[in-house]
Amino acid sequence: MDYRFEGEAIKRKLSDAGIYRPLNEYNPEPENDRISIGYSYPIKAFEKFLGYYDSYYNIAYNPSISFNTDFSLIFSACRYKADGNKDIVVLDGKPADRYIERYRKPLEFFRKNTDIKGSFSFYIKRYRKYKEAKGMSESSAVASAVARSIIKNVYGDEAGKDDSIVSRYARMVSGSGTRAAVNGPSIWLSYPGISEKESFAVRVPSDVSKINYAIFPENIDYQTVSAHSEAVKSPFYESWIAEKYRRIGEIMNGDFNVNDLMERATEDMFSLNSVLMSRGNIVQTPESLKTLKKFLEFKKNNNDIYITGDTGPSLMVMSLDKSLLNEFLEFSGTGYLMGSHSPDAHHKYMNEFRKESDEYFSNIS
Numbered sequence: 120m121d122y123r124f125e126g127e128a129i130k131r132k133l134s135d136a137g138i139y140r141p142l143n144e145y146n147p148e149p150e151n152d153r154i155s156i157g158y159s160y161p162i163k164a165f166e167k168f169l170g171y172y173d174s175y176y177n178i179a180y181n182p183s184i185s186f187n188t189d190f191s192l193i194f195s196a197c198r199y200k201a202d203g204n205k206d207i208v209v210l211d212g213k214p215a216d217r218y219i220e221r222y223r224k225p226l227e228f229f230r231k232n233t234d235i236k237g238s239f240s241f242y243i244k245r246y247r248k249y250k251e252a253k254g255m256s257e258s259s260a261v262a263s264a265v266a267r268s269i270i271k272n273v274y275g276d277e278a279g280k281d282d283s284i285v286s287r288y289a290r291m292v293s294g295s296g297t298r299a300a301v302n303g304p305s306i307w308l309s310y311p312g313i314s315e316k317e318s319f320a321v322r323v324p325s326d327v328s329k330i331n332y333a334i335f336p337e338n339i340d341y342q343t344v345s346a347h348s349e350a351v352k353s354p355f356y357e358s359w360i361a362e363k364y365r366r367i368g369e370i371m372n373g374d375f376n377v378n379d380l381m382e383r384a385t386e387d388m389f390s391l392n393s394v395l396m397s398r399g400n401i402v403q404t405p406e407s408l409k410t411l412k413k414f415l416e417f418k419k420n421n422n423d424i425y426i427t428g429d430t431g432p433s434l435m436v437m438s439l440d441k442s443l444l445n446e447f448l449e450f451s452g453t454g455y456l457m458g459s460h461s462p463d464a465h466h467k468y469m470n471e472f473r474k475e476s477d478e479y480f481s482n483i484s
Contacts, residue, residue, distance in 0.1 A: 206223075254431020305320040335433060366386075
């Protein structure tokens, strides 16, 4: 399959429908000591991705589709210092050297595009409804929040509200961050040969508010970066990607129908796990496998319920029928978190975070 040909066809169709448009242009207007705040909720993917065609610009081999969840909330405050010579990242009140390395490339890219000197400091805080868990897509929200905070800081509030430009820069931190930058259901346009400037997420016309969902948080010591590098080595990888283009075409022809999306999320979870297992990577735990077994048993007599997961054992269950979802949750006998489509945690924590981040910046040079 010619992935570029298939990707260009998807792009044309989204453009013709008025869903995808070129990026707006903004002029950088940096101001010394300006502090800007961004926030983001994480995503859960219907159509997933693993593996980068271009690992510098984080261009994936295929488009992907998701919607925002409210299992966590990430705030990022960004301060610009015109005479600074050292970038700083603080996560949950502690220096995050690991994030400095992760942000080195995105900041290099950002400075090249804006011709801005000086330094940036980021104060990031996670508000979770769970403790430690893997597969909650938290990194997508971190990337999106950080990108929005720096875009607001350098380009201004109008640009900070532009999900497309935020999505573009979030991609440089994490591919999944592209979709977290869009509030609602979105598709990230990505395929071999696409221009870096054209690869970002856009909102799609799908009524995901009809979906009732809950997640079973589980933890495992596994890094998503490992999944990206391992997946492309799988003997199943090419057939997995080819199937994605076929199914995305069907989903688009069905106007992003929510039933189609939930069904695809379930299919793609099993495919993703198969691709990783073919390389000896197991991202499930005994507890998550028990949940999965319970789900498969329950679905034999209840077709209108779906399950999905990403590169971790935290499985999410979905249904348009709330009573059916509740019936399964009771049947599962396992701890879970309910999700909603009207998150308000950013209102609840904004003043607290603003005060905390201001105090931090006032205590450093």
